[in-house]
Amino acid sequence: MNSKFKISIALAVTLPMLIAALGAQVGAQAATAKVSASMLKKLVAEEKLAHDVYVTLGDEYGMRIFDNISRAESTHMSSVQTLLAKYGIKDPTVGDKVGQFDDPVLQKLYNDLVEQGMQSRQDAIEVGIAIEEMDIADLEKSLDAGQLPDVERVLERLLSGSERHLSAFERNLRS
Numbered sequence: 001m002n003s004k005f006k007i008s009i010a011l012a013v014t015l016p017m018l019i020a021a022l023g024a025q026v027g028a029q030a031a032t033a034k035v036s037a038s039m040l041k042k043l044v045a046e047e048k049l050a051h052d053v054y055v056t057l058g059d060e061y062g063m064r065i066f067d068n069i070s071r072a073e074s075t076h077m078s079s080v081q082t083l084l085a086k087y088g089i090k091d092p093t094v095g096d097k098v099g100q101f102d103d104p105v106l107q108k109l110y111n112d113l114v115e116q117g118m119q120s121r122q123d124a125i126e127v128g129i130a131i132e133e134m135d136i137a138d139l140e141k142s143l144d145a146g147q148l149p150d151v152e153r154v155l156e157r158l159l160s161g162s163e164r165h166l167s168a169f170e171r172n173l174r175s
Contacts, residue, residue, distance in 0.1 A: 035151060037089045039142055044080040045106055046138060047073055047158075048093045050131045052110060055098050057117045057124045065172050069128070069165050076161060079154050086150075125173045132166035 051073035058066030077093070084091045092102055099114070101107040113131065117124040139159040147155060 034148055035083075035087045035089070036142075036145075037087070039145075040080060040084055040087070040089055040151075041092050043138070043142070043155075043158075044077055044084060044091060044093055045101065045103060046135060047077040047080060048096065049101070049106055049110055049113075050135060051077060052098045053113050053117065053127060053131060056114050057127065060118060061121055061124055063121065063124070063172075065128070065168055066124070069168065072161055072165065076158050079157065083151060083154055122173065125169050128169040129166060129173065132162050132169060135162040136166065 051070050054066045054070035054073060057063070058070055081091055081093075083089075096102065099110060101110060113127050117127040136159065139155055139162060143152065143155050143159065
């Protein structure tokens with residue numbers, strides 16, 4: 001076989017693979033560009049806020065609802081943290097202890113919600129309702145903006161979870 005023929009065969013075999021590899025790389029970069037870093041950072045911080053408020057109120061009142069839902073919020077945080085890692089976005093909650101937030105607005109919101117929830121068991125449940133209503137509104141807004149399929153799946157699961165949490169808090173308020 002002559003060398004020109006060998007080179008032609010090699011190019012015919014490797015060129016499509018190179019093009020596919022480059023296309024995948026460009027596609028991944030384009031997908032990353034479409035992910036809203038600010039939305040995901042806000043989302044993980046809101047999940048932490050809910051978790052931390054529920055842990056604090058759960059410690060105060062020993063109510064099972066706060067223990068159960070705070071564990072679910074940990075799972076929600078992990079789901080968003082997986083997306084943050086996938087898209088190379090810095091997680092703003094890393095290293096923050098329960099009740100500690102880098103964002104002064106979230107810190108004030110946490111403090112205010114805990115203060116309100118510490119007034120009574122009913123107030124604590126109403127805080128849970130307010131948090132879940134806020135989460136639902138933010139998740140719906142993010143979904144309406146359009147997302148990549150993997151982000152959309154996570155947001156839909158979080159929305160479903162928040163709707164269940166809201167129902168649980170509302171049932172507890174009536175009982």
